[in-house]
Amino acid sequence: MRALHIITGLGVGGAEQQLRLLLRHLPVDCDVVTLTNPGPVADGLGADGVRVVHLGMGGNRDLAALPRLVRVIRAGGYDLVHTHLYRACVYGRLAARVAGVRAVVATEHSLGDTQMEGRRLTTGVRALYLASERLGSATVAVSPTVADRLRRWGVPAPRIEVVPNGVDLDRFGFDAERRELTRRRLGLPEGAYVVGGIGRLTRGKRFDVLVRALALLPEDHWLLLVGGGPEEHMLRRTAHEAGVAGRVLFTGERPGVPDGSPGPDLPSLTAAMDLFASPSPEEAFGLAAVEALASGLPVLYASCPAIEDLPPQARAGARRVRGGPEAYARAIAEARTAGPGPRTAGRAARHYSITRSTARLMDVYTAAVTGAPHRAPSTGP
Template identity: 80%
Template sequence: MKALHVITGLGVGGAEQQLRLLLRHLPVECDVVTLTNPGAVAEGLAADGVRVTHLGMGGNRDMGALPRLTRLIRSGGYDLVHTHLYRACVYGRLAARLAGVRAIVATEHSLGDSQMEGRRLSAGVRRLYLASERLGRATVAVSPTVAERLRRWGVPAPRIEVVPNGIDLTGFRFDPDRRHRTRRRLGLPEDAYVIGGIGRLAPGKRFDVLIHALAGLPPDHWLVLVGGGSEESLLRRTAQEAGVADRVLFTGERPYVPDGTPGPDLPSLACVMDVLASPSPEEAFGLAIVEALASGLPVLYASCPAIEDLPADPAGLARRVRCDAAEFTAAIAATRARGAGSRTTPEAVRHYCITRSAAQLMNVYATAVSQPLSPSPRKAGSS
C-alpha cells in the first residue's frame, strides 16, 4: 500500500508531531504534502526519510492549489489519501476524488464544542466540513468525545472510527539524569518546584490562568511554558504585571523527538517538571497530559477526553480542576504537599501506546482500500 498524507502545515504542533510519530510506526510507504508552512516538523520528516512536498498554498481561497494537488495525487499512484486538519481535509478530499484515488481517510484532531483549531465553529465552517466529509470513506476521531461531537454535527456514525493519538512510552520515561542536566541547562534553581504548561500559546489554552496561579504561590515555584504562538507577548506582559516574570520561562516550540534542534526536546522538559497543569477548558484529546502521565507526572487539568476515556484511573495522578487561577493555586499547593511520586508510567497510559494506535489505523486503511470505488465528483455530476 502507498499512502499520501495531506496536512495544512508542518510547524511544531500536536497534530503535526503526531503525524511524524505515526509515520515512524506505520508499515506503509508514505509521502506527505503540506499545503503551507513547511516548518520544523517537515525537516524532521525529511530526516526520517519521508518525502515532503510543499504545495505553496497562498490562503484559504487559493483555488489554484486544488488542481496542483490533484495532479500530484494522480502522478503519485497512491492507494490511499489521509488528510489532517481542516483546510487539508477540505482540499485534500476533493483533490483525491478528482484524481480517482481508491480510498480517502481523514483524522479529526481538534474538534471542540465551540471551536476547531482555534476558529469559531460557524454554520459556514460546519457546512463546508460536512460537504467535504462525504467525499471520504472514513473520518477518524482521536477520542470517543470527538466521535460524539462528529455525530452531533451530522457525520453518520458508521463513517466514524475512533483511533486515539499515540505516544512514545519509552521516549517519555522519566530519567533523573536527564532531569538534572536539563534543569541546569535552563538555569532553574536546584530547589525549584516546576509547574509545566505545554501547548500552543493561543487564547483557548488559557495559560494566563497559570501565570496568575503562580503569583499566589511561594517564590520557589516556577512556571515553564513549552510552545509558541500568537499569545507569547501578551503572556510575557501578564507575567510582568503579576510580578512573576522572573519565575516564568518560555522555551518556545520543542520537538517530540530529538532531531538536532538546539535546546531540549519535549521529553527532557517533561523530566524537568514537578506537575503538569492544563487550564484549557476545551480539548479534543489532551495529548500533553497523556505524555506527562507517561513521564510519571501528576497532572491538573480542566479538560482532557483522553483521561476520561481511559479504561482505568491512571494511578490517581490526574485531577480535574476548574479553569480558575485560585483553583489552580490551591491544587498545585496540594499536589506539592503530597510529595513527589515514583515517576513511573501508570499502566493505564499504555492504552495510548503509538504502536497500538498505528495498528488500529492500519485496520481503518485496510477497510477503506477494500471497498469499491464510488463515482468521482466529476463523473457523478455528468450523469
C-alpha cells in the same frame, strides 16, 4: 500499500508532530504533502527519509492549489489518501476523488464544542466540512469525545472510527540524569518546584491562569511554559504585572522528537517538571497531558478527553480542576504536599501507546482500501 498524507501545515503543533510519530511506526510507504508552512516538522520528516512536497497554497480560497494537488496524487500512484486538519481535509478529499483514489481517510484532530483549530464553528464551516466528509471513506476521531461531536454535527456513525493519538512511551520515560541536566541548562535553582504547561501560546489555552496562580504560591515555585504563539508577549506582561516574571521560563517551540534544533527536546523538558497543568477548557484529546503521564508526572487539567474517556480506575495521577488561578494554586499546593510519586508511566499513558494506535489505524486503512466494513475495537483499557 502506498499512502499520501495531506496536512494543512507542518509547523510545530500537536497534529503535525503526531503525524511524524505515526509515520515512524506505520508499516506503509508514505509521502506527505503540506499545503502551506513547511516548518520544523517538515525538516524532521525529511530527516526520517519521508518525501515532503510543499504545495505552496496561498490561502483558504486558493483554488488553483486543487489541480496541483490532483497532479501530485495521480503521479504518486497512491492506494490511499489520509488528510489531517480542516483545510487539508476539504481540499484533499476532493482532490483524491478527482485523481481517482477511492480510499480516503481523514483524521479529526481538533474539533471542540465551539471551535476547530481556533476557528469559530459557524454554519458555513460546518456545512463545508460535512459536504467534503461525504467524499471520504472514513473519518477518524482521536477520542470518543470527538466522535460524539462528529455525530452531533451530522456525520453518520458508521463512517466514524476512533483511533486515539499515540505516545512514544520509551521517549517520554523518566530519566533522572536527563532531568538534572535540563534543569541546569534552564537555570532552575536547586529545590525549585516546577509547574509545566505545554502548547501553543494562544488565548484559548489560558496559560495566564497558571501565571496568576504562580503569584499565589511560595517563591520556590516556578512555571515552565513550552511552546510559542501570539500570546507570548501578553503572558510576559502578565508575569511582570504579577511580580513573577523572574520565575516564569519560556522555551519557545520545542519538537517532540530530535531534529537537530538547539536546546532540550520535549521529553527532556517534561522530565524537568514536577507537575503538569493544562487549564485549557476545550480540548479534542489532550496529548500533552498524556505525555506528562508517560513521564510519571501528576497532571491537573480543565479538559482532557484522553483522560475523561477512560474509566476512573485508569485515571491515577490526573485530577480535573475547575476554576481560575486560585483553584489551580490550591491544587498545585495540594499536589506538592502529597509528595512526588514514582516517575513511571501510568495506566492511561500505556493505553495510548503509539504501537496500539498504529495497529488500529492499519485496520482502518485495510477496510478503506478493500471496501470492507470496519468497526474499530473498544477504546477502553
